[in-house]
Amino acid sequence: MSNVDQTFLLSLYERMVLIREFEDTVKFLFLEGTMPGTIHQCQGQEATAVGVCAALRADDWITSTFRGHGHALAKGLTPQEMLDELFGAETGCCKGRGGSMHMGNMEKGMVPGIAIVAGGIPLAAGMGLAFKMRAEKKVVACFFGDGAVAEGAFHEGINMAAIWGLPAIFVCENNLYGASTRVDLVMKNSHISDRAASYGFRGETVDGNDVLAVYEATRRAAEECRSGKGPVLLELLTYRRTGHSRRDPCHYQPRDEREAWAQRDPIDRCAEQLKLSSEERERIQARIQSQLNEAVERARQAPHPPATDLGDYVFAAPAPTAAASAPPKGAAPKRLGIAEALREGITEEMAADPAVFCIGEDIGVPGGWGGAFTVTLNLEKQFSDRMINTPIAELGFFGLATGAAMMGLKPIADVQYGDFLFLASDQIINNAAKMRYMSGGTASVPLVMRAPVGATGRGSQHAQNMERYFTGVPGLKVVAPSNAYDAKGLLKAALRDGNPVLMFEHKLLYGSKGARAEGGAIDASSVIPSEDYIVPLDQAAVRRKGQKVTILAWLLMVHLSLQVADEVDAEVIDVRSLSPIDWDTIGTSVRKTGRAVIVEEGPVTGGVGAEIAAGIAERWPDVRIARVASPNVPVPFTPVLENAYRPDSERIRRAARELLQWAPSN
Amino acid sequence: MKMPDLATNDGVELGIQRWLVEVGQAIKRGQPLLEVETDKAVQEVESIATGVLKTIHVPAGEKVGVGKVIATIKAG
Numbered sequence A: 001m002s003n004v005d006q007t008f009l010l011s012l013y014e015r016m017v018l019i020r021e022f023e024d025t026v027k028f029l030f031l032e033g034t035m036p037g038t039i040h041q042c043q044g045q046e047a048t049a050v051g052v053c054a055a056l057r058a059d060d061w062i063t064s065t066f067r068g069h070g071h072a073l074a075k076g077l078t079p080q081e082m083l084d085e086l087f088g089a090e091t092g093c094c095k096g097r098g099g100s101m102h103m104g105n106m107e108k109g110m111v112p113g114i115a116i117v118a119g120g121i122p123l124a125a126g127m128g129l130a131f132k133m134r135a136e137k138k139v140v141a142c143f144f145g146d147g148a149v150a151e152g153a154f155h156e157g158i159n160m161a162a163i164w165g166l167p168a169i170f171v172c173e174n175n176l177y178g179a180s181t182r183v184d185l186v187m188k189n190s191h192i193s194d195r196a197a198s199y200g201f202r203g204e205t206v207d208g209n210d211v212l213a214v215y216e217a218t219r220r221a222a223e224e225c226r227s228g229k230g231p232v233l234l235e236l237l238t239y240r241r242t243g244h245s246r247r248d249p250c251h252y253q254p255r256d257e258r259e260a261w262a263q264r265d266p267i268d269r270c271a272e273q274l275k276l277s278s279e280e281r282e283r284i285q286a287r288i289q290s291q292l293n294e295a296v297e298r299a300r301q302a303p304h305p306p307a308t309d310l311g312d313y314v315f316a317a318p319a320p321t322a323a324a325s326a327p328p329k330g331a332a333p334k335r336l337g338i339a340e341a342l343r344e345g346i347t348e349e350m351a352a353d354p355a356v357f358c359i360g361e362d363i364g365v366p367g368g369w370g371g372a373f374t375v376t377l378n379l380e381k382q383f384s385d386r387m388i389n390t391p392i393a394e395l396g397f398f399g400l401a402t403g404a405a406m407m408g409l410k411p412i413a414d415v416q417y418g419d420f421l422f423l424a425s426d427q428i429i430n431n432a433a434k435m436r437y438m439s440g441g442t443a444s445v446p447l448v449m450r451a452p453v454g455a456t457g458r459g460s461q462h463a464q465n466m467e468r469y470f471t472g473v474p475g476l477k478v479v480a481p482s483n484a485y486d487a488k489g490l491l492k493a494a495l496r497d498g499n500p501v502l503m504f505e506h507k508l509l510y511g512s513k514g515a516r517a518e519g520g521a522i523d524a525s526s527v528i529p530s531e532d533y534i535v536p537l538d539q540a541a542v543r544r545k546g547q548k549v550t551i552l553a554w555l556l557m558v559h560l561s562l563q564v565a566d567e568v569d570a571e572v573i574d575v576r577s578l579s580p581i582d583w584d585t586i587g588t589s590v591r592k593t594g595r596a597v598i599v600e601e602g603p604v605t606g607g608v609g610a611e612i613a614a615g616i617a618e619r620w621p622d623v624r625i626a627r628v629a630s631p632n633v634p635v636p637f638t639p640v641l642e643n644a645y646r647p648d649s650e651r652i653r654r655a656a657r658e659l660l661q662w663a664p665s666n
Numbered sequence B: 001m002k003m004p005d006l007a008t009n010d011g012v013e014l015g016i017q018r019w020l021v022e023v024g025q026a027i028k029r030g031q032p033l034l035e036v037e038t039d040k041a042v043q044e045v046e047s048i049a050t051g052v053l054k055t056i057h058v059p060a061g062e063k064v065g066v067g068k069v070i071a072t073i074k075a076g
Helices: A006-032 A046-054 A069-075 A079-086 A120-133 A146-150 A152-163 A194-198 A211-226 A255-262 A266-274 A278-301 A338-352 A394-406 A418-438 A484-497 A556-568 A583-593 A608-619 A639-645 A649-660
Strands: A061-063 A140-145 A168-174 A202-207 A232-237 A334-336 A356-360 A387-389 A410-414 A448-453 A477-479 A501-506 A526-528 A541-544 A549-553 A570-574 A577-579 A595-603 A624-630 B014-019 B032-037 B042-046 B051-056 B071-075
Touching: A006 A046, A006 A069, A006 A079, A006 A211, A006 A266, A006 A278, A046 A069, A046 A140, A046 A168, A046 A211, A046 A232, A046 A266, A061 A120, A069 A079, A079 A278, A120 A140, A120 A152, A120 A168, A120 A394, A120 A418, A140 A146, A146 A152, A146 A168, A152 A168, A152 A194, A152 A394, A168 A211, A194 A202, A194 A232, A202 A211, A211 A232, A211 A266, A334 A338, A338 A356, A338 A484, A338 A526, A356 A394, A394 A410, A394 A418, A410 A484, A418 A448, A448 A484, A477 A484, A484 A501, A484 A526, A541 A556, A541 A583, A549 A556, A549 A583, A549 A649, A556 A570, A556 A595, A556 A649, A570 A583, A583 A595, A583 A608, A595 A608, A595 A649, A608 A624, A624 A649
Parallel strands: A061 A140, A140 A168, A168 A232, A202 A232, A356 A387, A356 A410, A410 A448, A448 A501, A477 A501, A549 A570, A549 A595, A595 A624
Antiparallel strands: A334 A526, A477 A577, A541 A570, B014 B032, B032 B042, B051 B071
């Protein structure tokens, strides 16, 4: 212990006291009733945050949880920016948009806390992936609790970190309780560090209330990570001296256990190591308390954002026009199918921008299929280091993609079947879509996602139209191309947009040939120009001009609608942008025709068509609306029933004809 | 010092079981001052400030609503 620099140890002591005083101050502000919301505090656990962060460099990163005040102070966020945030002020670290559970500061290397238990673990792995892909010597320390190790996100995240040797230190703060449930009730082997071995990497259990032990263990782990020998799992044994959240009197913690841990208080132990007198301790505490009190008074007066700013920070503003990828020399326009056009678009964007990469299952296996629908066929030949083939772990790798995007890479993550998006939906909806907003616009997620949809004889779990579950998610853009020109152009626009964009593709429209051809496929090919082009993300397209009735459709249904359009003189609109809906284009049409048939593959109740119908009815109440959609049944396998499930051109024709009986009122 | 909100249903009054300190006593922030009975259990309520307890406004045995002043502390 005599080797330890006393100045350094004193700095750790003071940082822990700062955390303890901050948390106690906040606790009483809260009980006073002047602070809004809720708090999850970490009194008793100060040594974990301080010891870990002391071993990190300034350009290393941390991810955190809903119990993140200690992590934030240890990483270097100021009490002022945190108190401002807790009071909901514009000057808070997340401009008041995040709150207690989302403390963070991208400039100080702290991603806003992820409040979904274990949700930050795949993110952290993705950040490590970004550091590795860019050959940066950075490390990410990922904090989570004992409760998190039961979540799938833990397993998927550390597994991928292990197979790719990512520079991530997974820090489990084992305080014996997941909320109010003791750790030995939720796992048979409660030595959490043992789990690392089963994934093939090193785990270590550390006295989490010994700040120097934590510091040393983290220092070792960081060195391993920087030299490519990561990841590492550190289990820090500690104890929470406060409630799980506000108003929790901790009656589930036995009294003798509480008292035993109080004897091992990290701050007391550090004071002993420093041989501080009680006067010195009081002096330090008083100084810190007084600084905090000043900060509290300033925070009470800090300005709140005006209600008119509610819509700020949902999306990143469009970047200045990205460098266009150079067209191949002497290339003539050519007709391509959707799969080929996407492949070409991905190739061009990857060639032009080293930040673009692909991540998914079976996407770049030499001798493989190029994904389930051939879109990425042979791309690994040209981009061997940027086609990341993942285990079957959709939640995990969508989370990794989100984390990598937050570090400035531009991932294209895909699922083999849209139905699998459900597995990834926590990462997409709770993390990717919300991160920009809840960070007060300081974090960005330039993440492109792709998913094949549609019924194709494979049974109900490989057949759903998933658009409905992701449209209307604030912070997420959703597009659905019906042809190859749009597919390539939308993909490029998405990669340049800087926001989370989810592109739905239809299995029957890919135009794949040979072994991966689909029975019942429809030709959706287009002439693709040789020069660079984009298709704007937020616009619908008129596919056929008409006078009598507007047919609104997307993906496969566009093609079926066009089959009957002549007979009924329909204006066929390819909705194409499902979030946001292009009301301008739709409005121009329905005001002219007075009749709208909304065609959707997928159950009629609560589909995207319901949103379109409501939107038309609100804006142009004289328009007569009909929906053609699937009945409310899961997708059947047997072809007779599947064909009855899928809207066909006959049903579209019938609906249009019925509307034609109605004269539009003026 | 007001009665804090202790995981109760709205509008429920909290019963003061007993005061753990006396008027005139020096107290520290965080020190338990009184025991309160909620609809779930008996809980301790801690002092929000360090100083001297000047006045007890609501004696033991009475009920009081959340947010009502229960004590005055001379801070310092």
